[in-house]
Amino acid sequence: MFLQQAYTPKLGLDLAGGTTVTLSPVTQNNAAPPEEILDRAVNIIRDRVNGTGISDAEVAKSGDNIIISIPGVGQSEAVKLVATTAELRFRQVLAMEPTQIPQEMATNAPTPSASPSASATGSAKPSSSQSATTPAPSASPTGKALSSALTAASPAPSPSATQDGGQQDGKKDQDAKKGQDAKSTPTPTGETSPPPQQDPNAGVNTEGIDPAVLAQYNKLDCADPKNRGQGVQDDPNKQFAGCETDGSFKYVLDVAKVVGTDINTASAGVQQGTTEWVVQLDFKSKGAGEWSKLTTTAYNSPEPRNKVAVVLDGVVITAPNIISPIPGGRAEITGGFDQISATNLADQLKYGALPLKFNRSSIETVSSTLGQDQLQGGLISGVIGLALVVLYSLFYYRGLGIVAVLSLVVATVITYTSVVVLGHNAGFRLSLPHIIGLVVSIGITADSFIVYFERIRDEMKEGRRSLRAAVEVAWVRARRTILIADAVMFIAAIVLYFLAVGGVAGFAFAMGLTTLIDVVVVFLFTKPFIAMLARVRFFAKGHPLSGLDAERMSEAGSGGRTTTPQEA
Incomplete structure (x- = not known):
């Protein structure tokens, strides 16, 4: 807490307000979306904005709209996250060519080494950067970072490049001469015939390409930023014409053989041996098999069909060459x-792709629904409950009550620290249900040391054991009862947390957290502290104010209690 300079917990929606985003679905012909599709979208968005279940974000349907309430003001990244489709697709490249980008755009365009790329393994090595307008022959067509499983740099195709490679230059000269001859060839009527129109697909292997997609590819202008914006809903079952993120290349892509739903998990991290942040993907069993087939097909195909494009929301992130089949599903x-x-992209991929495209119809800042007075009321109730437990412990256990008080203080400090640290690292926000769970935990902690104290008394009755011996024997028997009681409480918290949402899940999380803290305090503080006090004469000799005097324990043991130790 001190290292992060975080000293106060973050507050939830009901105590601090936040941002409300209303999403309206976009469907064909403006038809109402199916109910099951909306439910799926709600679940995905809930996972995205409240993936851990502790950030106090709320997601609900209102007619055909989805309303998301996010704690805190200015949650711009979360607002962008909820409406992004984030569907990742892996498609084989069928055709590609560089795009002539205006000079002013090329000047301002990011260098390829700074734009996202993809590899199939965890060891990516950056290739040499290239101009966005004229790819160097020694650079990869995408100019991206490739792994050892992908090809070394290959010549980038020119706008009229074909699989015949070097034969194109000679053909260009011959075509130019033919064009000149055509211009000067008179018709029988004495008129000069118009030059033949240049075929836009000259030199392109169009085998297997849908004519409609090919026509779209010919018209596609990747210099226009509108054609490079994410959020395009490309059908994974159809071929697709799209642009690269920086507009340097345009592609005809085959149907998607691997899609976002085939991803098992995604995580962000620093690439080993570098300081570069990467997003690592692990495929499900079916996705791993399809990924292996896709890379095998690309490996056995000629240029440029030996490439696999990584497409995110209709934009090609990268299209690396495949130099060998890649099994393993990574x-x-x-x-x-x-x-x-990197974290935002990993979250989008990990929590799934939205089944619909949504427009943000409204974004509003909302005030807290309860306010500071309710927060103070909850904290005051916790202080009152804590004070009553302390007073009762001192009255009933006298000297041993000091152990109870200090145990509660330690538990309170650990709980507060946990709330603050979780708030600044895991998105935990303290709401009224959380406060209720924390207040209830006071009784859970008190139960644990009461069980232990009563076991010690049972062992010391009628002078059968010394305090030092009673502390150890009582602990062996009491800890079983403590663990069973805490286990029952923790199981209840887990079940409630996974079956509920919103405030109820927050209450369950707080209760489960404090149950774990209770186990830590009892094992690492309460028991060792009592063992230390057993060496102090005041307690070992049974002083009347120690709570372990013979007269007091005999009073506690009256009512027909036998001398046989009883389980607490």
Whole structure:
């Protein structure tokens, strides 16, 4: 807490307000979306904004709209996250060519080494950067970072490049001469015939390409930023024409053989041996098999069909060459990420793709629904409950009550620290249900040391054991009862946490957290502290104010209690 300079907990929606985003679905013909699709979208968005279940974010349907309430003001990254489709697709490249970008755009365009790229393994090595307008022959067509499983740099195709490679230059000269001859060839009527129109697909292997997609590819202008914006809903079952993120290349892509739903998990981290942030993907069993087939097909195909494009929301992130089939079901997106952007992308992929496209119809800042007075009321109730337990412990256990008080103080400090640290690292926000769970935990902690104290008394009755011996024997028997009681409470908290949402899940989380803290305090503080006090004469000799005097224990043991130790 001190290292992070975080000293106060973050507050939830009901105590501090936040941001409300209303999403309206976009469907074909403006038809109402199916109910099951909306439910799926709600679950995905809930996972995205409240993936851990402790950030106090709320997601609910209102008619065909989805309303998301996010704690805190200015949650711009979360607002962007909830409406992004974030569907990742892996498609084989069928055709590609560089795009002529205006000079002013090329000047301002990011260098390829700073833009995202993908690899199939965890060891990516950056390739040499290239101009966005004229790819160097020694650079990869995508100019991206490739792994050892991908090809070395290959010549980038020119706008009229074909699989015949070097034969194109000779053909260009011949075509130019034919064009000149055509211009000067008179018709029988004496008129000069118009020059033949240049075929836009000259030199392109169009085999297997849908004519409609090919026509779209010919018209596609990747210099226009509108064609490079994410959020495009590309059908994974159809071929697709799209642009690269920086507009340097345009592609015809085959149907998606691996899609975002085939991803098992995604995580952000620093690439081994570098300081570069990457997004690592692990595929499900079916996705791993399809990924292996896709890379095998690309490996056995000629240029440029030996490439696999990584497409996110209709934009090609990278299209690396495949130089060998890649089994194992792992992939990696690298290049140009910082911690925030890598984490956001990993969250989008991990929590799934939205089944619909949504427009943000409204974004509003809302005030707290309860306010500071309710927060103070909850804290005051906790202080009153804590004070009553302390007074009762001192009255009934006298000297042993000091152990109870200090145990509660230690538990309170650990709980507060946990709330603050979780708030600054895991998005935990303290709401009224959380406060209720923390207040209830006071009784859980008190139960634990009461069980232990009563076991010690049972062992010391009628002078059968010394205090030092009673402390150890009582602990062996009491800890079983403590663990069973805490286990029952923790299981209840887990079940409630996973079956409930919103405030109820927050209450369950707080209760489960404090139950774990109770086990830590009893084992690492309460028991060792009592063992230390057993060496102090005041307690060992049974002083009347120690709570372990023979007269007091005999009073506690009256009512027909036998001398046989009883389980607490």
